Amino acid sequence: MQKHIIKYSFLIIIACLSLFSCVKEVDFDQADDIEISPVMESSLIFFEGQANNFLLNGTEIISIKDSLSINFFNSEFIVDNLIKADFEFEAINSINKEFQIHVDLIDDAEQLLYTFMVPALPSTDGSDFISTPKEEFEGDKLEALKKTSKIVFTLSLLPGEIINETTLGRIQLKSKAVFYFNIGDKG
Secondary structure, three states, rough: HHHHHHHHHHHHHHHHHHOOOOOOOOHHHHHHOOOOOOOOEEEEEEEEEEHHHHOOEEEEOEEEEEEEEEOOOOHHHHHHHHHEEEEEEEHHHHHHHHEEEEEEEOOOOOEEEEEEEEEEEEEEEEOOHHHHHHEEEOOOHHHHHHHEEEEEEEEOOOOOOOHHHHHHOOEEEEEEEEEEEEOOOOO
């Protein structure tokens, strides 16, 4: 019996303390001050070819062009929240010939907004020569990227040893875009 009295007395004391304890008022307007900064990655382009892929009817091809339509850079979310972007490349060249990747950012009116080059240096001994250039987009370059609707990649062979049917090696190009966002209170 005495155990029940102690047990109930303890419960009453706990209940009284919880009723009379201090509780700080919750400010739900703080949710408006939340900022998040996610980072997203997306593949851009992948290309791989043997040296003899740069021949057409036995003649060296000077350049190969490809384009990528982009419909989201000018969306309201991107325009408002994208604060930086990086295009990261990995060029692997085992051909004794230098390549260059020319990247053009084009808007809806087919106007050139920005251009840059990515080198793929030659391999003098047939082993893979790896280049890892990066193009950063901030400030005016970021504003040009936000207006982009098409990216044109042109892989060009630079002057040097002529490629023929017996030329050994390959070239591989991988790239990704890294997008940095700041979502939330703009101050």
